[in-house]
Each structure stands twice: as structure tokens, then as C-alpha cells.
Amino acid sequence: MTAVVIALGDEFRGDDGVGPAMARVLDGCGLPARIVVSRGDPVELIDWWNGVHVAVILDAVTHVHPWPGSVRVIDPADLQTTAAGTHGFDLGAAIALGRALDRMPDRLVIVGIEITAPGRGPGLSAAVAAAAPEVSRTVVAAIAGEAPHSDR
Template sequence: MSTPGRTVVVGFGGVCRGDDAAGIEVVRLLRGTLPPQVALVENRGDAAELIESWSGADLAVVVDAVRSGAPPGTVHRCHALAPGAGRHLGSHGLGLRDAVELARALGRLPRRLLIVGIEGADFTLGAAMTPAVRRAAGALADELAERFTRPAPKAEGPAEGRSP
């Protein structure tokens, strides 16, 4: 379980089904690049494990492969705390969407939940990730690394010798 105030990035998907590995690939690319308060989790499609991984988190970012008809490698973002949000995200029959609704019913959603879908093309068992999806996963990993390693802005205080 995540510690309150922490961030968790979850790669959701199957590593043996081509582009379905996009979320797992993002997490693997992030290993060793993020501060310790950002947990990285690889999830092979287990909804209960997903709920456990984000419970108590301040922010959960879940990355999954999607099929919406957009060009392969397209990145979709959805803030998923509104009921019904993310309805079309995810390539799993029982998985991400169901985990969000179950966590809502159990009161186990993170404070903020961002679902990021990478549009896939080939979900065939044994296939390799397609080049467009691999590029999108790399770009997303770079974006997340930048976001979570950027120093917090300094609070501006009164100038020396002047009263507030």
C-alpha cells in the first residue's frame, strides 16, 4: 500500500501482447530516475492489486494501452475521479475501468488519479511493441521524469530590509 502523500506510477498491461506492454515499458524506463517518494509498480492486469497500489496515494498515474481508433502512439489523458470518466480507456475486459469504480465504492481511490492511455495497434500474443507505441512510451517516460524531478518552486518572501 502507498504511504499517504506519495505518488505512484503504475504500468498496467501484458508484456506478452505487443502494444499492451506500453504501460509496463513506461515504468521500466522510469526505474532509477525518480525520487523515492514516487513508487513504480508493474501490474499485469490485476484490478485488486491496482487498487492496493494506489490506496492512500496523493497522486496515482496509471499508464495503459488503449484502443480508440486513434493513430498508434497517440497519448490520451483522463483525470479519472468523476464517475464514468475513463470509460473508453484501457484494453482489458475487466481491469482499469472496473478497478476505478470498485475503488470508488470502497473509498480507496487516490486523492488524484490520472489515467494515461497510449494508443496501441497490435495486441497479438507474442508480438513485439510497434515502433510508434515504443516511441510514445519513451516520450511519456521522459515527460513523467521531468515532472517528478523538477524542483518545487521557491516561495517568494519579503525582500530583506522591507516589511511584508
């Protein structure tokens, strides 16, 4: 089985850096997955997830849950033309492009971590940093095939 965890975010925008911060936590867990950090280039995402068994995307989200630090698996089919994430790209469009090019993983899991708003400078708020154990459990479950996901 091949797996990749793609952590999205900008470490210099406060809580928006939750993806890279969680990637560092996961990197020391011995997961059977490649862990990469991205600012969200759609072509780069497609290259990383193409042909793998499972791809897990970690991203900061706003207004999905009422409290910062909550973790939710997001169905890719629920993504609108503008992504729930906090970046200047459309994750839904990247997924649509990957499907059109037949360059998708067998399973795709999107893990959203609620933040209040992107900030300035490095570092996470206490509430978002406290999400690390839940993010880790969710990623482990996703790789094991126990989390909700989207089949090709």
C-alpha cells in the same frame, strides 16, 4: 508526497506491453514514485493506490487517437462500463469500487498510449516505443500536479 505509477499490460502481447515497457524506462529516471507493473487485478490496483497522494496509471488504449504512439491523459469520469484499455477487466469498475470503499488516491491520472491492437509475442512496434519521451513527460507532470487528473 507519496506517488505510485501503476503500469498495466502484458509484455507477451506486443504493443499491449507498453505499460510494463514504460515502467522500465521510468524506473531509471529517479522519479519520486513507486513503480509497479500489473495485469490489472482490481483489488491489487486499489491496494497500490490507496492512501497515496497521486497515482498514475499507464495503459494501452485503442481507438482513442487515430495514430499509434499518441499519448493522452484520460479523465476517469470518461471511462464507460467497459474500459478503453485492452485488458480483460474494467478499470472504471475498479475506480468505482475504490471510491465506494473510500480507498482512492488524492489524485488519479490515467495515461493512455494508443496502440493498433494487441499482438503476439514480446516487443513494441516502433511507433509505440517512440512514445517513451512523451509518456515520461506526462508522468513527471502528473506527479508534479501539472497534468489533468481526477480528485477523489
